[in-house]
Amino acid sequence: MQPQDVMDDLKAIRQIMERARRASDGFGGWFMVLWGVIWFLGFTGTHILLHLQQDEAINWLWTPLNALGVLGSVWLGIRMAQRARTKSSSLWTSILFWWLALAAFDGVLIWQFRLYTNGLHMALLIVLTIALGYIQFGLFTHWSISTIGLFLGLLAVILATWLPAYFNLGIAFLGGGAMIGGGLWALRYGG
Amino acid sequence: MPELDPVIHQPTRLRIMAALVGLDEGDRADFIFLRDLLGLTDGNLSVHLQRLEEAGYVRVEKTFIGRRPKTWVWATPKGRAAFAAYVDALEDILYPQER
Numbered sequence: 001m002q003p004q005d006v007m008d009d010l011k012a013i014r015q016i017m018e019r020a021r022r023a024s025d026g027f028g029g030w031f032m033v034l035w036g037v038i039w040f041l042g043f044t045g046t047h048i049l050l051h052l053q054q055d056e057a058i059n060w061l062w063t064p065l066n067a068l069g070v071l072g073s074v075w076l077g078i079r080m081a082q083r084a085r086t087k088s089s090s091l092w093t094s095i096l097f098w099w100l101a102l103a104a105f106d107g108v109l110i111w112q113f114r115l116y117t118n119g120l121h122m123a124l125l126i127v128l129t130i131a132l133g134y135i136q137f138g139l140f141t142h143w144s145i146s147t148i149g150l151f152l153g154l155l156a157v158i159l160a161t162w163l164p165a166y167f168n169l170g171i172a173f174l175g176g177g178a179m180i181g182g183g184l185w186a187l188r189y190g191g
Numbered sequence: 192m193p194e195l196d197p198v199i200h201q202p203t204r205l206r207i208m209a210a211l212v213g214l215d216e217g218d219r220a221d222f223i224f225l226r227d228l229l230g231l232t233d234g235n236l237s238v239h240l241q242r243l244e245e246a247g248y249v250r251v252e253k254t255f256i257g258r259r260p261k262t263w264v265w266a267t268p269k270g271r272a273a274f275a276a277y278v279d280a281l282e283d284i285l286y287p288q289e290r
Contacts, residue, residue: 006284017209019228020228
């Protein structure tokens, strides 16, 4: 074999290994893009509805968006499990139940501490719980997911403390944007 | 010049092994996933998988999910070791003094 042929072979090997890794685990990126879009729509809508003093309509906005997110996540999970049985794809049902457990935990806190009387506190709790979920998930998968979780948590605290009037808008654009950007990054570079 | 494993040296089999070794140890790939990833036909992939399975480099498991057949493929420890040795041999050709 000529050195050039060897170099071509080694390059091809590296490319295929990378493509296989990315194609099998790249679904994590789609989850983040999906929820990033939902956050963007939901929090932007919440900001507008609060300005229009249509507080009751906020529930009607979030119910279909969350349902869309859960159904989309289940669909992505099924597709992931069908393509390659990797560590993350075989764990997707556990991951789904873990998020449901976090949601139930939030539900209990909101009910017990009557956080539903204060929209900002309720939203802050939900965003912080999701940020914690991302941080934990990233510890077992890829550091970039933990970084996004950390960013979401800090962003939520900063906005709620110093810019409460822009909390929803900030989470929509910066939080949702970070999730979409992080998801696209994971799809491009593997994560 | 170092000896190159003739089973892995065949270009299609080399790509199959690279894809399977690219997954984490213990991970399995669906036949369709592998076929699409490498741009092969069903027949071509089957023939080369059979050759790799005979050498003990991959395992092929046919199952059913509901009524649909499903074929899982993964690299065995022997296959991973053979692939690593093959890559080492290529690097030996490229950088003989450094090894």
